[in-house]
Amino acid sequence: MxxxxxxxxxxxxxxxxxxxxxxxxxxxxxxxxxxxxxxxxxxxxxxxxxxxxxxxxxxxxxxxxxxxxxxxxxxxxxxxxxxxxxxxxxxxxxxxxxxxxxxxxxxxxxxxxxxxxxxxxxxxxxxxxxxxxxxxxxxxxxxxxxxxxxxxxxxxxxxxxxxxxxxxxxxxxxxxxxxxxxxxxxxxxxxxxxxxGTTSDPIIALTSGMALAPRLVITGILSLGITYFLLIVNTFWKYEDDKARKQRLLHWAETASTTYRPPSSYRRGDSIGGSTRVSLNSINMPLPQSPIQPEISEQSISTSQPAVSLDPVLSMPIPASFSRPPPNPPTYMPPFKTVKVMDLRFHIIVSNEMPPVLLQRDMMLTDWHTFISDGALTWDNEEGRSAVGRARPQDAMAHFVEWWNVQFFRPRHVQAILCQELSTDFPASPMFAIYLVDLGPHTALVHGDVAEEEDAGVISRFGSVPTGLERIDVFDPPDPDSHGMIPMGKTIILTGPHVARVHWGGGATFLRGPVIPPMQQGQTSRLHSDAATASSQSSSGGSLASEQGQEMVHLRLDEGPGVTLEAS
Structure with missing residues (x-):
């Protein structure tokens, strides 16, 4: 309809x-x-x-x-x-x-x-x-x-x-x-x-019954026009109503004065154990040369690397997740399909539940919720973390995502990527979202590819474009010297025959402010049980979802000074 x-x-x-x-x-x-x-x-x-x-x-x-x-x-x-x-x-x-x-x-x-x-x-x-x-x-x-x-x-x-x-x-x-x-x-x-215009053209005289249908159609068109006219008048009245406008502004003022601040965003001097406020200007984070880096060495997160200057300046406490090293030796890492973490809108963040399989990548629910909450703060420019007018929200979010990739995700063979989605309904109105992709050597087993190499690109690791989208643009890691002024390169994934995707239970959660849900008793054990089930299915050759063959058309586009185009 x-x-x-x-x-x-x-x-x-x-x-x-x-x-x-x-x-x-x-x-x-x-x-x-x-x-x-x-x-x-x-x-x-x-x-x-x-x-x-x-x-x-x-x-x-x-x-x-x-x-x-x-x-x-x-x-x-x-x-x-x-x-x-x-x-x-x-x-x-x-x-x-x-x-x-x-x-x-x-x-x-x-x-x-x-x-x-x-x-x-x-x-x-x-x-x-x-x-x-x-x-x-x-x-x-x-x-x-x-x-x-x-x-x-x-x-x-x-x-x-x-x-x-x-x-x-x-x-x-x-x-x-x-x-x-x-x-x-x-x-x-x-x-x-x-x-x-010709002698053979007959002159048809309609009876009252034959003329009823076109008369009803024209009357219906006029009635529809009058209905739209009344709706227009009502909408204009709503925007011109002084009392309603004052109430909306007062509601915004009350909302601004009672904004909830999650535990990961306390100010300097707040007593939060293990949390130190820093600026991303002083974060030691080497930026990769490619969108996906399956090989992660311990030197990638070494504190002896030179500081990278980032703009806009994002000031937030270092999450406690960064202080937890990845398992050594590495544990078994079951493959998983690309999962959407959150949709980014003007001031609403739509978050999804964490797949249980990520527990075996040393990712906890607290890590998942901290990433979503801090990402919402970065996207909405809360607490003055981004200088207004200096960078777009997507530029600030790109730096935030890369910070988490270097410090937390890539050592666990996972990568967060910033994407721009173009829906089939409104292709001229792109939206932004954050996805998690698998960096393990077994990504092909999940997405149904014939063969897989360690240096697989973002196309094969991401999988098919979700249903309802015309295409997805995957942004490259940001240039630390661009200060948000040079457009980021991106990989364009066009739609093709869809592979069935994993749907984790619970659906999406609408957040009108970054809120970290409290950890409920027994929730971790349940997720560990679900993860064990998924792992056993994977090790026994079972498939996480039914799959079909797919054909994909992708473009490699760098929007910088030299435009490079690669098609396959």
Whole structure:
């Protein structure tokens, strides 16, 4: 049903979603920063007046920071582009209306029922497009304020929204209805060309029963247009309601003042055993030359390596997981399929349960939850860990992921990778996610490859693209000297016949803030039992999931100064 509705909308809502998302990405502000911007403006208003109900709101900060200025400029430019677009669509609608009325004045066209009803359907669609365009031009003139951007950012980051009506469907209304008007008008022209003008063309007079169906269709189109009109009015009323807007801003202020801080993010001086606050500028972490390094030596995590300067500066306590050395000698490492750790959105982190098989890689639930919580802090730019405006969230996350890879994951023959996902529904609106891949020499046994070498690349180790995605871009480790200014290279994995993937029980968890779940009694023993079961299945030749042959097309793309392309 969703796909049918998207095709009915000519997939134009996805275009507007990507345009809005690009505005906030170019501004290089995370969702908490945008919230703080709105709350700061509300605080300045609060200093001027003690009454919330009986005073005017002043939402513009008196001191404009560069990130706020960038967002304000990008948002105003986006609104201006929408206004120009709708004015152009209105001009086209008016011209189309005159053309439709002209063709209806032709006797042969008006006498042919197919030509006439196509023209009437086009007329209704063009009228609706003109009505929506006029409303948007009038109402969006008040959307230039920067605090409106915060409300739109809230809409953009929502994980779930109604498929029938949302802000992206609203934005696409003028273009969708004008597109259908043009389609119906072209059908009217072709009907007029092929059904009139010759002596053999019959003149069909419809009975009341025969004319009922097209009349109901045109009436339904008009009713649908009126329904959308009422939804548009209701949406504009919601955005223009001063009382609701004040309540949202006050809620943001209360949320900012009661933000939960997980145990892994205490400030300097907090009494947390084994936790020392450091900056990633002083972390000793050699950066690899390739996305995947199956061979890990003890020197890779030696403290005698020279310090690497990273930008943005991420300041957080060293996790206790880093102080635990990997098993020596190495224990048996059962293979596992690529697993998604978390989805990265504007300010919502969607985390998954840890696969039990990772327990045999010396990974505990506390390690898993610490990685997710600290990753959420890095992505959302909490506690000032990343200088706002200096690097994008994905750049900061890339440094964070590489830090964990060097200090914890790779010694256990596991690697975390930052990926950009392009869904089949909205390919123009990429999202980010973190995956874990197996660096062991047995990855091929899990993914179904014919042969496997120790130096296998990211394609064979990652496996097939998950269902629902058009492609996945796997980012290379970041350049320590780029400071987020040079785009990271990436490996592009295109979709192919899918291999059945492991689905770990429990589903995903939505975190509106990085929270480390407490360790429950008996949970570790249960996971060890599950891991032993998975290990026995693997050692006896059993498969973790049914597999099919797969064909993959991949591109190797470096976005740096010299673009290198490798295809296979």
């Amino acid at each position: 969703r796909q049918i509705y998207l095709h009915f909308q000519l997939r134009l809502p996805a275009l507007y979603f990507s345009r809005v998302a690009r505005v906030f990405e170019d501004a290089e502000l995370s969702m908490p920063d945008i919230r703080r911007m709105a709350v700061s403006a509300a605080n300045q208003w609060k200093e001027k007046s003690t009454s919330i109900v009986n005073s005017n709101w002043d939402f513009e900060p008196s001191i404009i920071s560069p990130p706020f200025s960038n967002l304000k400029t990008s948002w105003e430019g986006f609104i201006d582009s929408l206004m120009r677009e709708w004015k152009t669509l209105n001009i086209v609608s008016v011209l189309l209306l005159s053309a439709i009325l002209t063709i209806l004045q032709i006797e042969a066209a008006a006498a042919d029922p197919i030509t006439r009803y196509f023209a009437l359907a086009s007329l209704v669609c063009a009228l609706m497009s003109l009505l929506y365009g006029c409303m948007f031009i009038i109402r969006f003139g008040t959307m230039r304020k920067a605090y409106k951007a915060a409300e739109w950012a809230e809409e953009a980051q929502k994980m779930r929204t109604s498929i029938w009506w949302n802000i992206w469907v609203l934005l696409s209304m003028p273009s969708v209805w004008l597109s259908w008007a043009i389609i119906f008008y072209v059908a009217c022209i072709m009907s007029f060309v092929w059904r009139t």
